[in-house]
Amino acid sequence: MSLPIVIADDSLLARKVLTKALPPDWDVDVSYASSGREALGLYREGRASVMFLDLTMPDMTGYQVLEALQHEDLNTFVIVVSADVQPMAQSRVRSLGAAAFLAKPVTPEALLHTLKEYGLYA
Numbered sequence: 001m002s003l004p005i006v007i008a009d010d011s012l013l014a015r016k017v018l019t020k021a022l023p024p025d026w027d028v029d030v031s032y033a034s035s036g037r038e039a040l041g042l043y044r045e046g047r048a049s050v051m052f053l054d055l056t057m058p059d060m061t062g063y064q065v066l067e068a069l070q071h072e073d074l075n076t077f078v079i080v081v082s083a084d085v086q087p088m089a090q091s092r093v094r095s096l097g098a099a100a101f102l103a104k105p106v107t108p109e110a111l112l113h114t115l116k117e118y119g120l121y122a
Contacts, residue, residue: 002029003120004047008039008065009054009081014104018052018081021108026121036060040068048076050120053098055082055089066096079114081106 005028009015015032022028031047033039037060042048055062062080069076080093083104090101100114115121 002027003049004029004031005050005052006031006033006039006042006048007052008033008036008057008062009052010034010057011054014054014081017104018106018111021106021111023108023112023115023121026115036062036065039065043069043074043076050077050079052079052081055080055084055093063092063096066093066098070097077118077120 007015007018007030009018019030029047031042033042036057039048039051039053040060043051053062053065062082066078069078078098079100079102080098081102081104082089085103093101099118102110102114112121
């Protein structure tokens, strides 16, 4: 059975780049969100065992999504993908429950390393 994942980013280009970086043989069912609110909706539909989350989005930021997940005790594996690589941003997302942080643009190598590190890909 495919692993349901969500790629949440308001940039179509960023969503495409991340999709192309996924391991080609990783058995996943990908859903896309262009806002934080949409990402939460997909999670609530059971479509986000893993969520790739941008921090800067309209309507609801990645930080707000993480806060909602934490506040509502929702359980998904969140990998933040952001161009904001400041140590403060990385520390903040980890304190809000994100498991990992990847800098944009994501490379297939960096993504594969993270997926293997957390047991999401063998």
